Amino acid sequence: MSEKLRQSGIEGLGDIAWGSHFCQFYETKQDMHELLVPFMKAGLENNEFCLWVIAESITKDECISVLQQQIPNIELHLQRGHMEILKHDEWYLDKGRFNSAKVIKAWGTKLEQALTNGFDGMRVNGNEAWLELKDWKDFMDYEKRLNAIISDWKIIVLCTYKLANVDATVILDVAHAHECAITNRKGQLIILEVPEIKQLKARLKKMNEELAQKVAERTGELSEANAELTKMTNDLRKLSNHLQDIREQERKHIAREIHDELGQLLMAMKFDVAWLHKKLAATDEAIFEKLKALDEQLDDLIRSIRKISADLRPSLLDDIGLEAAMEWHLNEFKKRTGIDYSFEETNHDLKLPDPVKTVLFRIFQESLTNIARHSNAKHIQVHLARAKDAISMTVKDNGKGFNPQVLNTSNSLGILGMKERVAELNGRFTISSSPKSGTCISTWLPLK
Ligand SMILES: Nc1ncnc2c1ncn2[C@@H]1O[C@H](COP(=O)(O)OP(=O)(O)O)[C@@H](O)[C@H]1O
Ligand SMILES: [Mg+2]
Numbered sequence: 001m002s003e004k005l006r007q008s009g010i011e012g013l014g015d016i017a018w019g020s021h022f023c024q025f026y027e028t029k030q031d032m033h034e035l036l037v038p039f040m041k042a043g044l045e046n047n048e049f050c051l052w053v054i055a056e057s058i059t060k061d062e063c064i065s066v067l068q069q070q071i072p073n074i075e076l077h078l079q080r081g082h083m084e085i086l087k088h089d090e091w092y093l094d095k096g097r098f099n100s101a102k103v104i105k106a107w108g109t110k111l112e113q114a115l116t117n118g119f120d121g122m123r124v125n126g127n128e129a130w131l132e133l134k135d136w137k138d139f140m141d142y143e144k145r146l147n148a149i150i151s152d153w154k155i156i157v158l159c160t161y162k163l164a165n166v167d168a169t170v171i172l173d174v175a176h177a178h179e180c181a182i183t184n185r186k187g188q189l190i191i192l193e194v195p196e197i198k199q200l201k202a203r204l205k206k207m208n209e210e211l212a213q214k215v216a217e218r219t220g221e222l223s224e225a226n227a228e229l230t231k232m233t234n235d236l237r238k239l240s241n242h243l244q245d246i247r248e249q250e251r252k253h254i255a256r257e258i259h260d261e262l263g264q265l266l267m268a269m270k271f272d273v274a275w276l277h278k279k280l281a282a283t284d285e286a287i288f289e290k291l292k293a294l295d296e297q298l299d300d301l302i303r304s305i306r307k308i309s310a311d312l313r314p315s316l317l318d319d320i321g322l323e324a325a326m327e328w329h330l331n332e333f334k335k336r337t338g339i340d341y342s343f344e345e346t347n348h349d350l351k352l353p354d355p356v357k358t359v360l361f362r363i364f365q366e367s368l369t370n371i372a373r374h375s376n377a378k379h380i381q382v383h384l385a386r387a388k389d390a391i392s393m394t395v396k397d398n399g400k401g402f403n404p405q406v407l408n409t410s411n412s413l414g415i416l417g418m419k420e421r422v423a424e425l426n427g428r429f430t431i432s433s434s435p436k437s438g439t440c441i442s443t444w445l446p447l448k
Pocket of ligand 1: 370371402411414
């Protein structure tokens with residue numbers, strides 16, 4: 001059974017399993033009690049129902065007074081049904097004869113009652129001094145059957161035999177019917193184990209040792225695998241960060257190229273159109289109209305170029321800093337979506353390291369994109385606060401909210417990206433969202 005072992009209470013025997021069935025040979029009453037009292041005491045102390053079936057040589061009162069020497073509150077245990085003392089004829093005999101079937105059934109019933117009454121199991125001692133020759137064979141058959149029957153019961157059975165009542169062959173018979181035999185004569189305890197049980201125990205011990213060895217090996221392997229996995233995760237995070245950096249650099253470069261090169265070219269074209277306008281427009285109405293349209297198209301083109309480069313990398317972020325870039329972006333956002341905003345910041349001169357600025361701005365951008373795509377919000381509140389060695393940003397909408405717990409990582413790359421960016425800078429990122437209060441994205445980044 002997988003239950004943990006029980007204390008036998010018998011020195012030299014140690015802990016035993018439920019289903020144990022062993023026997024004791026004694027010479028004097030004192031020998032008998034020296035073993036049985038601590039055996040019962042251990043049962044009482046460990047929430048086991050204890051049953052002591054005594055034989056003629058001892059009375060119930062005598063039994064109680066011996067117990068009392070080591071268990072002062074024994075009367076209370078008896079009153080409360082924690083322990084019961086029965087005479088052998090009350091338990092073993094049916095109309096003066098031993099009936100093994102009835103006795104086995106009675107064990108089962110007693111155990112069931114004990115379990116129902118909240119005990120962990122049951123511990124029994126039966127004194128077999130009453131046995132007469134006519135019952136002997138039946139009783140030995142019963143003892144042997146008992147081993148198999150109780151092997152998966154929460155019961156511990158100790159059978160007590162008086163040495164004077166049994167001859168040498170009988171001793172062997174009795175010992176063989178039990179897992180182990182104990183004799184205590186004149187204070188000396190000898191434990192004899194049946195060879196099969198001894199072998200079984202040795203095998204069990206070996207198996208346990210092998211199991212422990214395997215567990216240790218497996219644990220070692222697992223922790224190695226775990227360390228490798230952690231390293232891989234860290235490497236991946238570094239790689240992802242590196243790729244983000246490259247992406248930012250590239251965007252910055254392309255944004256500059258588009259803005260500066262194309263922007264300059266278009267401005268030059270605008271001047272040329274203005275020159276042509278001055279020279280030719282007065283002479284021909286059609287040319288005048290064409291040049292006017294061309295000029296307007298050039299304005300559109302310049303606006304588009306500005307927008308594309310600003311989306312790629314708001315030059316404002318580099319030129320006039322995070323707050324102004326955010327304000328500009330919010331304004332554009334309002335024009336495009338009709339969603340109103342409030343923007344609060346506590347410091348007007350945010351000098352931030354470039355990675356911090358970029359991460360905050362990209363999270364801010366993704367938050368606004370999500371608000372436009374998913375929230376149905378009417379209003380957003382953005383808050384930027386700088387402390388001495390950290391900066392925090394919250395973007396809060398009053399939309400329909402969602403349950404961040406059920407996000408599927410393969411489908412929520414936007415949020416995953418935000419988390420990754422923050423983790424890379426050793427910051428903290430939280431989403432709180434509910435249908436009633438909308439969504440709030442908070443980012444906190446340390447400034448080293
Ligand atoms: N402000 C918001 N209001 C309501 N739902 C949101 C909001 N932000 C994110 N979500 C929910 O979280 C999901 C994941 O967002 P995200 O990772 O950015 O992926 P995507 O925007 O591509 O769907 C969205 O599909 C949406 O259901
Ligand atoms: Mg998104």
